[in-house]
Amino acid sequence: MARDNHSDRKNELRTTLTDLDGAGYGGYKRLRGTHRVATPNGTPVTLSVDKVQSDPFAPPSLVQASIPFSETGIATTLLDVDISDIPVRDHLxxxxxxxxxEHNPSGGKGSGFLAMDTPGQQVLDRSSVVISVPDDRVTVRLEVALPAQGRRIRGRAAAALLCEVLPTVVQDALLDLDTDALDAVELAHETYLDQEFLRGELDHLGLVGFVADGSVLPRAAGNSQH
Known part of the structure; x- marks a missing residue:
């Protein structure tokens, strides 16, 4: 019977990490490159490990996870505007x-964790999510603190983090978009367009800003987003 090469590739990363269990932390450098994992519902995820931290106390490793953009259910018409895909990428x-x-493990260095800059109130042109319509890809850029016990690799914990937690995050955030979630993407897009239009009107109207009806201006503190 012919071997399922795709299934084999999905298991390669888990096997490598399991084999590394207990090795010196530098062994994680073997992860550099491209791997295949899958979400819980079976959607293939391309995982690129671009930078591997040198030890448990160094800045986290850098990875990219990508899936077909068409799998998200988000209309490509939301990207066909002069301002590009900023509001969609910000929302994602x-x-x-x-x-x-919700899904990050809570075991500290022993379990590792995934991270990205958490957005504030501003809608910005971020590099944390990249969308390429011609390639039908959406790519998420993350930091990964690879699990360690002292300066030894916790390979099974790393396998759980990269082969289970990360694909679950991808599915939860990018694939499990019901009608309400897709409507929220469209609302984010429309709101951004409205804001850009209003900003474009300020100069020739001799205004310096605008405040929407019903706005609540005071915040809990000067450094608060709420």
């Missing part, structure tokens, strides 16, 4: 940040 970044808070 917020979904990923929320999913990370």
């Amino acid at each position: 970044t917020r979904r990923i940040a929320s999913s990370l808070r």
Whole structure:
């Protein structure tokens, strides 16, 4: 019977990490490159490990996880505007940040964790999510603190983090978009367009800003987002 090469590739990363269990932390450098994992519902995820931290106390490793953009269900028409895909990417970044808070392990260095910059109130041109319509890809850029016990690799914990937690975050944030979630993406897009239009009107109207009806201006503190 012919071997399922795709299934084999999905298991390669887990096998490598399991084999590394207990090795010196530098062994994680073997992860550098491209791997295949899958979400719980079976969607293939391309995982690129771009930078591997030198020890448990160094800055986290850098990875990219990508899936077909068409799998998200988000209309490509939301990207066909002069301002590009800023509001869609910003909204997806917020979904990923929320999913990370829900699914990240809580065991500290022994379990490792996934991270990305959590957005504030501003809608910005972020590099945390990249969308390429011609390639039908959406890519998430993350930091990964690879699990350690002292300066030894916790390979099974790393396998759980990269082969289970990360794909679950991808599915939760990018694939499990029901009607309400897709409507929220469209609302984020429309709100951003409205803001950009209003900002464009300020100069020739001789205004310096605008405040929407019903706005609540005071915040809990000067450094608060709420």
